[in-house]
Amino acid sequence: xxNLFQYAFIVRGMEVGLMIGAIAPLVGVFLVLRxxxxxxxxxxxxxxxxxxxxxxxxxxPLATAAGVAVISSIGIERLRLSQKVYGDTALSIFLSGxxxxxxxxxxxxxxxxxxxxxxxxxxxxxxxxxxxxxxxILGAAVALAVILLFKELVFITFDEETARVxxxxxxxxxxxxxxxxxxTVALAIPIVGVLLISALMVIPVVTAQQMHKGFLPTIxxxxxxxxxxVALGIIGSFxxxxxxxxxxxxxxxIVFLAVFGYKNIE
Amino acid sequence: xxxxxxxxxxxxxxxxxxxxxDDVVLRDISFAVxxxxxxAIIGPNGAGKSTLLKIILGLLPATTGTVxxxxxxxxxxxxxxxxxxxxxxxxxxxxxxxxxVEDVVAMGMYAKKGLFRFLSRHDKEKILLALQEVGMDExxxxxxxxxxxxxxxxxxxxxxxxxxxxxxxxDEPTVGVDAKTREQFYAxxxxxxxxxxxxxxxxxxxxxxxxxxxxxxxxxxxxxLYRGPASEFLARKDxxxxxxxxxxxxx
Numbered sequence: 457x458x459n460l461f462q463y464a465f466i467v468r469g470m471e472v473g474l475m476i477g478a479i480a481p482l483v484g485v486f487l488v489l490r491x492x493x494x495x496x497x498x499x500x501x502x503x504x505x506x507x508x509x510x511x512x513x514x515x516x517p518l519a520t521a522a523g524v525a526v527i528s529s530i531g532i533e534r535l536r537l538s539q540k541v542y543g544d545t546a547l548s549i550f551l552s553g554x555x556x557x558x559x560x561x562x563x564x565x566x567x568x569x570x571x572x573x574x575x576x577x578x579x580x581x582x583x584x585x586x587x588x589x590x591x592x593i594l595g596a597a598v599a600l601a602v603i604l605l606f607k608e609l610v611f612i613t614f615d616e617e618t619a620r621v622x623x624x625x626x627x628x629x630x631x632x633x634x635x636x637x638x639x640t641v642a643l644a645i646p647i648v649g650v651l652l653i654s655a656l657m658v659i660p661v662v663t664a665q666q667m668h669k670g671f672l673p674t675i676x677x678x679x680x681x682x683x684x685x686v687a688l689g690i691i692g693s694f695x696x697x698x699x700x701x702x703x704x705x706x707x708x709x710i711v712f713l714a715v716f717g718y719k720n721i722e
Numbered sequence: 723x724x725x726x727x728x729x730x731x732x733x734x735x736x737x738x739x740x741x742x743x744d745d746v747v748l749r750d751i752s753f754a755v756x757x758x759x760x761x762a763i764i765g766p767n768g769a770g771k772s773t774l775l776k777i778i779l780g781l782l783p784a785t786t787g788t789v790x791x792x793x794x795x796x797x798x799x800x801x802x803x804x805x806x807x808x809x810x811x812x813x814x815x816x817x818x819x820x821x822x823v824e825d826v827v828a829m830g831m832y833a834k835k836g837l838f839r840f841l842s843r844h845d846k847e848k849i850l851l852a853l854q855e856v857g858m859d860e861x862x863x864x865x866x867x868x869x870x871x872x873x874x875x876x877x878x879x880x881x882x883x884x885x886x887x888x889x890x891x892x893d894e895p896t897v898g899v900d901a902k903t904r905e906q907f908y909a910x911x912x913x914x915x916x917x918x919x920x921x922x923x924x925x926x927x928x929x930x931x932x933x934x935x936x937x938x939x940x941x942x943x944x945x946x947l948y949r950g951p952a953s954e955f956l957a958r959k960d961x962x963x964x965x966x967x968x969x970x971x972x973x
Contacts, residue, residue: 605838607828607835610821617807619829619832620781621780622833623802623833665820669820670821670822670865671825
């Protein structure tokens with residue numbers, strides 16, 4: 457059998473994959489419990505516009521995706537807070553609007569359509585050394601921010617109104633959460649692509665929720681599910697010659713169905 | 723507890739009005755609550771009680787008028803851990819939310835603790851004491867969604883107490899719980915009011931709390947129609963009839 461770790465692209469893919477596998481459920485748990493799962497999808501589409509801008513200008517698409525996602529996330533939150541539009545309407549505007557921008561930019565510079573599929577569905581083969589560095593630094597920053605703001609994030613997720621009355625700066629924490637989600641989504645593009653990112657943020661959390669444990673144990677279980685799915689997905693994709701993103705998400709869905717079935721039969 | 727009538731009001735509401743579009747939800751409401759008072763804000767559904775509470779807590783801006791908390795305008799008030807709030811939403815706990823009783827009570831300490839700081843061993847002891855105070859310490863490792871409505875309310879009282887508040891504000895806390903649990907809940911509130919000199923402001927449309935527990939009543943139906951002792955309020959059939967629970971009226 458071939459030793460897959462002799463290939464530098466697999467090593468880079470695994471490094472980046474495990475980093476994303478760790479931060480996606482860490483941020484995803486707050487989105488799922490606040491019924492904000494659609495935000496991950498919206499930010500993913502916004503990131504695609506960022507990727508298009510990067511490709512058009514010849515900059516690192518991952519960096520422009522992260523920048524555009526962060527700026528848009530603040531816009532989404534402000535639009536939601538204005539209460540002039542419903543929360544899900546704000547998401548729809550950004551989701552379709554950013555897809556339109558991405559489409560126009562892509563058609564303006566017809567040359568980069570080859571790259572586009574790898575951004576839509578992820579491609580660990582295309583992960584560059586500079587991406588590993590960027591994802592490691594920003595990923596570590598996201599994890600550190602979640603740990604430092606953990607108690608406030610838990611409080612506003614459980615009962616935002618009481619958190620606000622008790623003196624928690626809920627507006628700032630909400631902005632922090634959506635910015636962290638934007639960064640996570642943008643960084644996950646090389647591994648699972650724009651169209652499958654929300655699976656990595658949502659499915660491990662929903663699987664862990666079936667175990668009926670407290671907050672911290674739920675996060676630990678979600679982390680284990682996510683990391684195992686990413687590692688097995690990348691290894692499986694190499695030997696079976698299938699896309700890693702598809703393999704990762706398929707494993708996540710199978711694990712969820714198995715746990716859900718077992719807990720409900722139990 | 724005896725109320726010091728010379729003390730400054732802890733809550734001072736002056737000429738509050740609130741309009742929503744063309745609807746006048748609250749009209750020129752003024753009252754003060756003194757330290758250690760147990761006040762029930764009562765009125766029929768849709769009378770503007772919860773809106774008034776939100777204005778007092780700074781969650782909604784009043785159209786006109788002012789609110790002071792401990793002598794400070796609500797917009798400039800900073801000592802929010804002095805005020806514990808139990809919202810109507812606590813009766814709608816998400817059954818699948820993965821959080822233990824202990825972690826829910828811990829939330830009461832988070833604002834006081836400040837950003838980027840973690841709970842100490844001493845804080846965890848305080849959480850246990852608060853749970854013991856409401857008789858829920860044995861449930862501390864259980865998930866909140868697994869408890870009955872009455873038990874959940876005791877946990878939320880523990881969360882309120884753990885920050886050593888001076889005022890406890892409750893919005894319809896007994897909606898959806900049975901009569902026995904409700905009695906126990908009100909007995910617990912009265913006990914806290916007596917033992918800790920805790921000022922209690924309770925929004926309700928439940929006349930039984932007026933009958934048995936609260937010292938003073940504010941009857942609101944868009945305007946303040948009564949402010950005085952609970953015993954005299956119960957004699958005002960013109961007001962109590964709108965609350966629609968004749969079986970709870972004194973015979």
